[in-house]
Amino acid sequence: MHSNHLLLEEPIRMASILEPSKATFFPAMTKIVGTLGPRSRSVEIISGCLKAGMSVARFDFSWGDAEYHQETLENLKKAVKSTKKLCAVMLDTVGPELQVINKSEKSISLQADATVVLTPDQGQESSSELLPINFDGLSKAVKPGDTIFVGQYLFTGSETTSVWLEVSELKGNDVVCVIKNTATLAGSLFTLHASQIRIELPTLSDKDKETISSWGVQNKIDFLSLSYTRHAEDVREARDFLSKMGDLYQTQIFAKIENVEGLTHFDEILQEADGIILSRGNLGIDLPPEKVFLFQKAALYKCNMAGKPAVCTRVVDSMTDNLRPTRAEATDVANAVLDGSDAILLGAETLRGLYPVETISTVGKICAEAEKVFNQDLYFKKTVKYVGEPMTHLESIASSAVRAAIKVKASVIICFTSSGRAARLIAKYRPTMPVLSVVIPRLKTNQLKWSFSGAFEARQSLIVRGLFPMLADPRHPAESTNATNESVLKVALDHGKASGVVKPHDRVVICQKVGDASVVKIIELED
Ligand SMILES: Nc1ncnc2c1ncn2[C@@H]1O[C@H](COP(=O)(O)OP(=O)(O)O)[C@@H](O)[C@H]1O
Ligand SMILES: C=C(OP(=O)(O)O)C(=O)O
Ligand SMILES: [K+]
Numbered sequence: 001m002h003s004n005h006l007l008l009e010e011p012i013r014m015a016s017i018l019e020p021s022k023a024t025f026f027p028a029m030t031k032i033v034g035t036l037g038p039r040s041r042s043v044e045i046i047s048g049c050l051k052a053g054m055s056v057a058r059f060d061f062s063w064g065d066a067e068y069h070q071e072t073l074e075n076l077k078k079a080v081k082s083t084k085k086l087c088a089v090m091l092d093t094v095g096p097e098l099q100v101i102n103k104s105e106k107s108i109s110l111q112a113d114a115t116v117v118l119t120p121d122q123g124q125e126s127s128s129e130l131l132p133i134n135f136d137g138l139s140k141a142v143k144p145g146d147t148i149f150v151g152q153y154l155f156t157g158s159e160t161t162s163v164w165l166e167v168s169e170l171k172g173n174d175v176v177c178v179i180k181n182t183a184t185l186a187g188s189l190f191t192l193h194a195s196q197i198r199i200e201l202p203t204l205s206d207k208d209k210e211t212i213s214s215w216g217v218q219n220k221i222d223f224l225s226l227s228y229t230r231h232a233e234d235v236r237e238a239r240d241f242l243s244k245m246g247d248l249y250q251t252q253i254f255a256k257i258e259n260v261e262g263l264t265h266f267d268e269i270l271q272e273a274d275g276i277i278l279s280r281g282n283l284g285i286d287l288p289p290e291k292v293f294l295f296q297k298a299a300l301y302k303c304n305m306a307g308k309p310a311v312c313t314r315v316v317d318s319m320t321d322n323l324r325p326t327r328a329e330a331t332d333v334a335n336a337v338l339d340g341s342d343a344i345l346l347g348a349e350t351l352r353g354l355y356p357v358e359t360i361s362t363v364g365k366i367c368a369e370a371e372k373v374f375n376q377d378l379y380f381k382k383t384v385k386y387v388g389e390p391m392t393h394l395e396s397i398a399s400s401a402v403r404a405a406i407k408v409k410a411s412v413i414i415c416f417t418s419s420g421r422a423a424r425l426i427a428k429y430r431p432t433m434p435v436l437s438v439v440i441p442r443l444k445t446n447q448l449k450w451s452f453s454g455a456f457e458a459r460q461s462l463i464v465r466g467l468f469p470m471l472a473d474p475r476h477p478a479e480s481t482n483a484t485n486e487s488v489l490k491v492a493l494d495h496g497k498a499s500g501v502v503k504p505h506d507r508v509v510i511c512q513k514v515g516d517a518s519v520v521k522i523i524e525l526e527d
């Protein structure tokens, strides 16, 4: 893919745009997170999703109970086994999300200029005049004139089943609203979003804590997607909670930025979190439309410079019901890659969409094309400048490995790592070739039992652009002697050959420790 590297800044022959893309062993360097649900929970469909390039499965606890999600997860495990494709697990919290529950599931028609009351009395049925919500503090949070959005859960933005309301009057705990557009609410669950309003609910709800301590612990979740992160303190509290939950001290926290409050505290949140989800669905209704792109570019730049993975959501809404994205969506996916996104998160498209597998494969193909014209050279210089001097030894080794790999046109960078730190640092410099992260397990103890580290570290690289993990056999001792280095390298190269990423006579850049010294070496393969 890097041999025909084009740059957008240079004249591109129009005919070259039509040249078919070469098939590679992985669909794209950019990763795809798929939300699993009604339309994507059979072994067969999940296998299709994995083969199409999904490498992280999101379990969204805003709906569905633990048993339902467990069934889906068991199917995911079967699919992983049969396809031999790795997949990490992400638990997405409910957080302070406001919801309208429509128990009867009958559709609710709302007429422009009529009024509707939002009430915390959840015993009531939803109707055209009354919408019961899961929060009793709304009338204290909003004031007349404020706007409120109500839409189908994981509203796509392309559907006509959502409504804008304007607060007209507060009556006790009830909020009386004027309906701004005629709409029919369809589905059993609607999200309610009060524009730029502080909702006094904890970021990690009691229900979330319960889910994490049972479902999360049982399934050793790789990622916690922390919905509605608004402050760095939210991340610290979640981290503190996870640290007391068995193996989950190793779980990475992805802060979801979904409102202006989170946006305002972005820098502090980024410092605390392991990664960021740009929740464009909700943020897109909190922000004026003309500002969304600016947040995306600024946030991705900050994540890239911090070397922390960034995930963009809501890219191909219209594929929920259609086999092809709109032109605007297709272009938007490519721009997310050019802006520096590590991964794309699919919500409604895979959860309740008609074409989960096709959506993943379409998004993957667009990402792969965008990666080809990503200006690595410019990005590399920007990153080096940002880091400044003196660099840490490891940072200097990582950037040198990327530099060397590009200069010698290596087909892959192989990085030995235990904590995953070295591999992540290499990925930070966005090499044009894949990085095979060979995770060497370390024997560890918690005073009760001995176990090997490595599984979390390997799976957590499945969300980082360009990183492809391989967990080495724990029988290889973690001490980096020449003999063990050689034998692990052989396994890694065999793995690379089997998957088609390395071929005879290719050059390969290797990053490893020899004794105490970190080294970058270039080898040329024989046949
Ligand atoms: N088990 C290993 N064998 C050989 N080299 C290793 C091993 N683990 C890490 N390295 C190398 O050591 C350096 C430090 O990497 P890092 O990922 O920070 O190590 P660790 O995970 O052990 O903290 C890098 O050059 C990396 O490639
Ligand atoms: C992914 C998003 O959030 P949710 O958890 O509501 O799907 C979003 O708002 O873009
Ligand atoms: K959620």
Ligand SMILES: [Mg+2]
Pocket (backbone or CB within 6 Å): 258, 279, 281, 282
């Ligand atoms: Mg959201």
